[in-house]
Amino acid sequence: MQGIGVLESLQELFAADPDVVDRERLGALIRHGRAVRGFLDAADVRFSRRSRQLAEAGQSESPMAVLMDEGRRSGKEAKATQDRDRVCEQFDGFEDALAAGDVSGDHLDVLARLTRNLADDIAADVRTEAADLLASASNDYVSQFERSTKERIACITSQHAPEDEAAELDRQRAESNMKRWTDKASGMKMTLLSLDPIRDSAFHTAVEAQLARLRQDPANAKVPFSLLQVEAVMAAVSSDASARRIPEITVHVDHESLCHGRHDDTLCEMSDGTPLPVGTAQRLCCEAIISAVVIDPDGTVRQLCAEQRTANRQQRRALRAMYRTCAHPHCEVGFDHCRIHHIQWWSQGGKTVLTNMIPLCETHHHLVHEGRWQLEMTADRITTWIRPDGTTWWRGACNDRTEPARRANRPRPKARPPDQLLV
Numbered sequence: 241m242q243g244i245g246v247l248e249s250l251q252e253l254f255a256a257d258p259d260v261v262d263r264e265r266l267g268a269l270i271r272h273g274r275a276v277r278g279f280l281d282a283a284d285v286r287f288s289r290r291s292r293q294l295a296e297a298g299q300s301e302s303p304m305a306v307l308m309d310e311g312r313r314s315g316k317e318a319k320a321t322q323d324r325d326r327v328c329e330q331f332d333g334f335e336d337a338l339a340a341g342d343v344s345g346d347h348l349d350v351l352a353r354l355t356r357n358l359a360d361d362i363a364a365d366v367r368t369e370a371a372d373l374l375a376s377a378s379n380d381y382v383s384q385f386e387r388s389t390k391e392r393i394a395c396i397t398s399q400h401a402p403e404d405e406a407a408e409l410d411r412q413r414a415e416s417n418m419k420r421w422t423d424k425a426s427g428m429k430m431t432l433l434s435l436d437p438i439r440d441s442a443f444h445t446a447v448e449a450q451l452a453r454l455r456q457d458p459a460n461a462k463v464p465f466s467l468l469q470v471e472a473v474m475a476a477v478s479s480d481a482s483a484r485r486i487p488e489i490t491v492h493v494d495h496e497s498l499c500h501g502r503h504d505d506t507l508c509e510m511s512d513g514t515p516l517p518v519g520t521a522q523r524l525c526c527e528a529i530i531s532a533v534v535i536d537p538d539g540t541v542r543q544l545c546a547e548q549r550t551a552n553r554q555q556r557r558a559l560r561a562m563y564r565t566c567a568h569p570h571c572e573v574g575f576d577h578c579r580i581h582h583i584q585w586w587s588q589g590g591k592t593v594l595t596n597m598i599p600l601c602e603t604h605h606h607l608v609h610e611g612r613w614q615l616e617m618t619a620d621r622i623t624t625w626i627r628p629d630g631t632t633w634w635r636g637a638c639n640d641r642t643e644p645a646r647r648a649n650r651p652r653p654k655a656r657p658p659d660q661l662l663v
């Protein structure tokens with residue numbers, strides 16, 4: 241039946257001269273075009289599927305090569321076709337809807353992008369909502385469909401264990417990168433930064449602070465805004481500016497979540513609404529770069545500034561005198577690149593006193609909060625590292641600048657990459 245519709249549409253398109261039609265006829269022609277395009281997009285999905293089967297049976301070169309050679313397409317286009325093929329296989333009803341012109345290839349592209357990196361169990365849950373997704377794709381414009389699908393996936397993700405959320409952030413951290421190239425036509429130098437939400441927020445808060453300063457300067461009154469933005473980025477990355485203390489991130493979190501972890505009504509997000517794993521909010525509380533807005537049990541809002549939470553200058557100096565590096569026994573990251581971690585977490589009542597503080601590099605700070613390793617420390621600074629399953633991994637002193645530890649620990653285990661622990 242769809243085939244007949246497409247044939248009719250093709251005949252209409254052949255017969256028509258779009259250059260002279262009135263508005264009503266133009267609308268009809270565009271709809272015929274949509275029907276034909278949907279049919280061809282759905283045919284592409286079937287071509288991709290068949291090329292996969294042939295390649296698996298050893299009767300063809302790779303599906304990518306077939307789609308590119310026979311279709312005269314770029315690798316990017318061939319990849320997009322394969323992505324649509326995957327979506328049609330995983331989400332019931334989408335292939336028929338595509339063939340019927342009820343949803344567009346762009347809808348499928350959105351779904352492909354949003355589901356590409358999901359953990360298996362989350363992806364399985366998203367697939368159970370295929371009927372709702374299809375209804376939304378059939379009724380909504382692509383941008384609306386993208387927004388609602390994002391929300392749907394965020395909701396499903398948050399229903400899973402909080403560590404899945406942290407894993408998502410870990411993945412984003414690991415995928416962060418910077419690309420730099422020269423645009424041949426203009427000779428302009430291009431830089432593309434891909435950042436996880438936390439570093440993005442830190443980066444933009446620093447830029448915004450510089451931008452606000454530049455805009456106050458009357459000398460800049462006539463400078464175009466886009467140029468000022470660039471000036472602000474340059475100022476933010478210069479070493480002077482980074483010495484100035486700016487609260488880089490604001491986190492909104494309710495008291496119950498901060499102290500005891502996620503519950504049904506957890507609020508834990510950045511100021512732009514990006515949801516944040518509770519473990520991450522707890523880790524950020526150790527760091528000077530955030531201001532936390534905490535909603536207390538009685539509903540009042542407390543702004544907690546860095547001074548209440550983080551080591552002061554004297555305490556840092558004392559810790560530096562004890563630790564040359566991160567307090568992880570295999571870590572060589574220097575003290576000045578470390579965060580000061582609260583052994584008893586600040587969010588759980590830990591005090592900002594020397595006996596409760598220890599320097600950890602970012603990787604190991606992450607390991608303790610999001611990775612759910614436990615760290616214990618005696619009054620004489622013997623630390624115990626406990627795996628998430630409760631077994632002890634290491635016990636000893638890492639205050640490597642002080643005499644007893646130097647005696648007890650020599651030779652200190654050397655430079656095993658800290659990442660090994662994360663697996």
Ligand SMILES: [Zn+2]
Pocket residue numbers: 522523526580581582605609
């Ligand atoms: Zn910490």
Ligand SMILES: [Zn+2]
Pocket residue numbers: 566567568571572573600601602603604658
């Ligand atoms: Zn470390």
